[in-house]
Amino acid sequence: MMVEQQNFKGRSRGQKHMATALWHMAPGTIHAQIDTLLPVREGEVRVQTHYSAISRGTERLVSLGAVPESEWQTMRAPFQSGEFPFPVKYGYSTAGQVEEGPEGLIGKSVFCLFPHQDHFIVPVEAVVPIPEHIPLRRATMAGNMETALNAVWDSGLSAGDRVAVVGAGIVGLLTGFLCAQMPGAEVSILDVNPDRVALGCEMGLNICLPEAAPNNCDVVFHTSVNEAGLATAIGCAGVESTIVEMSWYGDKSVNIGLGGAVHSKRLRFISSQVGMVSTQHRARWTYRRRLEKAISLLDNEALDLLVRKDVNFTDAPGLLPAILDASNTDLPPLVKYPAATT
DSSP, rough: OOOOOOOOSSSTTEEEEEEEEEEEETTTTTEEEEEEEEEOOEEEEEEEEEEEOOOOHHHHHHHOSSSSEEEEETTTTOOOOEEESEEEOOOEEEEEEESSSSSSTTOOEEEOOOOOOOOOEEEEGGGEEOOOSHHHHHHHHHHHHHHHHHHHHHOOOOOOOOEEEESHHHHHHHHHHHHHTTTTOOOEEOOOOOOHHHHOOOOOOOOEEEOOOSSSSEEEESSEEEEEEHHHHHHHHEEEEEEEEEOOOOOOOOOOOOOTTTTTTEEEEEEOTTTTTTTTTTTOOOOOOHHHHHHHHTGGGGGGEEEEEEEEEHHHHHHHHHSSSSOSSSOOOOOOOOOOOO
């Protein structure tokens, strides 16, 4: 993959504030582009980014230009610039500190669904304050936790249920983490990667290789973006159980094994996507309320194990193609900006 990178220089020139952002310009081609920010107006904030998280599944598809044209509008990020397929500035998991805006917010740590950019301006209502006891690194997983929470709502999970989560990426591990807090629930997380299994064990979760997969589960979540993983999920399901498909395959066709006992078991398949609040909660929960709850659910130090690694923002254009590559089995690192101190 080709990588092109512009020079990272000063952030202000007189009264003008400069910002640098990562842009996907063509398949595997990433630029760092500098732009001038407009002055902050009433009702807006300017944020200095400390960390942003890489959503490997979605950002890989964006980087490859594999977002189907039928989904170009649906898959727009809240503050995306450019249009699919290219050029596009994409991302939605940023944690930083308010530099300018309402007096009560200046200096506060906030989360925003913004792309990879070192400084940005958004409406006040687009930032969600991060509690002081939640580190900024961990707060970058707010979007992932929101996805996990929405899927748990979609599943209809109940106390005492037997649950399997297939795929131990960040979303899968957070989904298993939430399910394990349900009273009496028997939760197993499955992954083919022994390193992921070791990480889950370090977090205190019940995790194993697919060979030890449970059966007769009440609820199964699939997050692996893999046909074999989906087959494993179907194999874990009990009679009249629910399989929640959390993977998004972009423009890729997927074979689903609907033979065997699938029909006689009367299995129910649900596609869960964070773009809409779960049906059971939509009448009462706004997007902001759901995001605030997701941030509060990050109040656990064990989750820091998921964000131990990072890459410098200045190096990100050259490193992102390898990070996003399908052959990379490591959890994606955070993007660390010059403002970050830890």
